Amino acid sequence: MALSTASNFAKPDDAFRAIVEAHRGLSDEQSADLDAALVLVLANHIGDIAVLHEAIALAKRRMLDASQQQQQQQQ
Amino acid sequence: MALTNTQFGYRRHPDQDRADANVAEHAIVVVGAGPVGLSLAIDLAQRGQSVVLLDDADRIGEGSRAICFSKRALEFWDRLGVGQRMVDKGVVWSVGKIFHGEQQLYQFNLLPEQGHKRPAFINLQQFYAEAYLVDRVEELSAIDLRWRNKVTGLEPRNDHVALTIQTPDGPYRVNAQYVIACDGARSSLRQMVGAEFAGQVFEDQFLIADVRMTAAFPTERWFWFDPPFHAGRSALLHKQPDDIWRIDLQLNRFADPAVEKLPENVRPRIARMLGHDKFDFEWISLYKFQCRRMNKFIHGRVIFAGDAAHQVSPFGARGANSGLEDAENLAWKLDRVLRGTSPETLLESYHTERSAAADENIRESTRSTDFMAPNSHQEARLRKAVLSLAKETEFGKRMVNAGRLSTPSTYETPLSTADRDAWRGGPRPGASMADAPVAGPGGESTFLTDAFISAGTRFTLLEFSNGAMPERPEGLGAIRIGGKDGLADSAGLAAARYDAEPGTAYLLRPDGYVAARFRHPTREGLDAALARAAGHN
Numbered sequence: 001m002a003l004s005t006a007s008n009f010a011k012p013d014d015a016f017r018a019i020v021e022a023h024r025g026l027s028d029e030q031s032a033d034l035d036a037a038l039v040l041v042l043a044n045h046i047g048d049i050a051v052l053h054e055a056i057a058l059a060k061r062r063m064l065d066a067s068q069q070q071q072q073q074q075q
Numbered sequence: 076m077a078l079t080n081t082q083f084g085y086r087r088h089p090d091q092d093r094a095d096a097n098v099a100e101h102a103i104v105v106v107g108a109g110p111v112g113l114s115l116a117i118d119l120a121q122r123g124q125s126v127v128l129l130d131d132a133d134r135i136g137e138g139s140r141a142i143c144f145s146k147r148a149l150e151f152w153d154r155l156g157v158g159q160r161m162v163d164k165g166v167v168w169s170v171g172k173i174f175h176g177e178q179q180l181y182q183f184n185l186l187p188e189q190g191h192k193r194p195a196f197i198n199l200q201q202f203y204a205e206a207y208l209v210d211r212v213e214e215l216s217a218i219d220l221r222w223r224n225k226v227t228g229l230e231p232r233n234d235h236v237a238l239t240i241q242t243p244d245g246p247y248r249v250n251a252q253y254v255i256a257c258d259g260a261r262s263s264l265r266q267m268v269g270a271e272f273a274g275q276v277f278e279d280q281f282l283i284a285d286v287r288m289t290a291a292f293p294t295e296r297w298f299w300f301d302p303p304f305h306a307g308r309s310a311l312l313h314k315q316p317d318d319i320w321r322i323d324l325q326l327n328r329f330a331d332p333a334v335e336k337l338p339e340n341v342r343p344r345i346a347r348m349l350g351h352d353k354f355d356f357e358w359i360s361l362y363k364f365q366c367r368r369m370n371k372f373i374h375g376r377v378i379f380a381g382d383a384a385h386q387v388s389p390f391g392a393r394g395a396n397s398g399l400e401d402a403e404n405l406a407w408k409l410d411r412v413l414r415g416t417s418p419e420t421l422l423e424s425y426h427t428e429r430s431a432a433a434d435e436n437i438r439e440s441t442r443s444t445d446f447m448a449p450n451s452h453q454e455a456r457l458r459k460a461v462l463s464l465a466k467e468t469e470f471g472k473r474m475v476n477a478g479r480l481s482t483p484s485t486y487e488t489p490l491s492t493a494d495r496d497a498w499r500g501g502p503r504p505g506a507s508m509a510d511a512p513v514a515g516p517g518g519e520s521t522f523l524t525d526a527f528i529s530a531g532t533r534f535t536l537l538e539f540s541n542g543a544m545p546e547r548p549e550g551l552g553a554i555r556i557g558g559k560d561g562l563a564d565s566a567g568l569a570a571a572r573y574d575a576e577p578g579t580a581y582l583l584r585p586d587g588y589v590a591a592r593f594r595h596p597t598r599e600g601l602d603a604a605l606a607r608a609a610g611h612n
Contacts, residue, residue, distance in 0.1 A: 032453075032456055033456060033459065033460065036453075036456045036457050036459070036460040037460040037463065037464060039460075040457070040460055040461060040464060040470075040471070040474070041464065041468075044468075044470040
């Protein structure tokens, strides 16, 4: 199975909102703890190492893009 | 120490009186009489080879060092005639418990099923294992064990290796067709061939103490993350014979080894762990780990095995056990090459198979060490998440890594013949044979691993009878299950563990690994698989 990047939620705003609200009132440290646990729970639910690798690659690519943009802005 | 035989005398050998122009020629010189070198020498001798075994010391090493010996190692030692003695002395265990703080997170059983001759593990001090192996060596006239013989020079030649050996009487020289370096993590032979030994160094320090006490703790492996007696770090408690307990304590990266090692500093820490201070120290050692291996285990006619070739962290019992797997892998190949029944290229499969096993062991033990000693804040955070999830989820428990204990590798190897038939289970080609209880013709209980020894510890066909097996190729051992004169599989465990139907046959290598398997073997198929497994292709 390949990583699905189609929109899978009927109401994507609800999903985004649920994650945002989970972090409300947390310090950065607590938020990072929450994210760590959440990533592990969701990774296990996916249960497919190839999909997990794809997801990690996609997320990392985003970071790379962001840092390149930042560099271009600085130039 | 309840041992009689730990000190051995240097004896002058006639090789030392030979002129330089007329040095002794030997087929095999094994360097290093630790568990790996001793076991290798015994296996080779039992296969009919003469072996010179050199060691630079004259006594068995102190301290318990390796303590956990795996089922696979015990099955190998059974073939060498020393398995029962190891098990009789050792502490048998299969259950481990993991604690976080004061709470038990979970427990695991490494051998939850019955019907195996050997347990998942025994704990036994390495010096006992070495002493029993030396006793066995002394029964075998084909092994010439020379203490206080230190190799100081090594010159590769076309068809042999010229060795210079230092002794209390001065140096002498011998020539060897093959030199097997089992001389440990600080291998001097590795330096002599100029091989690199690069890898990952771990900064965390661990204190290992063996203490003597009588205690009511069960014979289980107990591991703590962040225990109340050692806040923020990890600890391990494990029982050995003679009321000796192994304790591992993780220290911080900046701890001063000289200070930490002092008994007056170690004692209060362990007293807090045990809840009393009625114990004596047998051995204290402080160390850091490296995970690394040689790029090539074979350098011309010098072949490396055990810690000389690869090093891992101790979490997972993968050091000595993988070295013993090296020995069982190499012995039959070297024997065949020296007899001329296999081409020299068969030895390359030793590197192929065992370097992949070393990579697996390094990967597993690196992961365990990283879990115990996270490298960054984020790694620590992820570990914290796993430990907290483990309290209420099954997947969290399975992610907690307090050491993944040694199991034999499955080889991806040119010696295997790929499956052509359909299989739902059973050991695939490249995997080690599964054990199962069976009964002999007189109804006597035995095991498949014993039957493999009785069949000659050679290429062997394990047949599940249907009365119509093809004629066996010459020189092939046989284990027959069922039928008129076969072993009885009354519990059906042999058939179940090999996914067997009437007519099923497994071709086993001389080290007990599966080379090929067939639903209905043909003579042509067997001949081809046998030729492939013997390196003729």
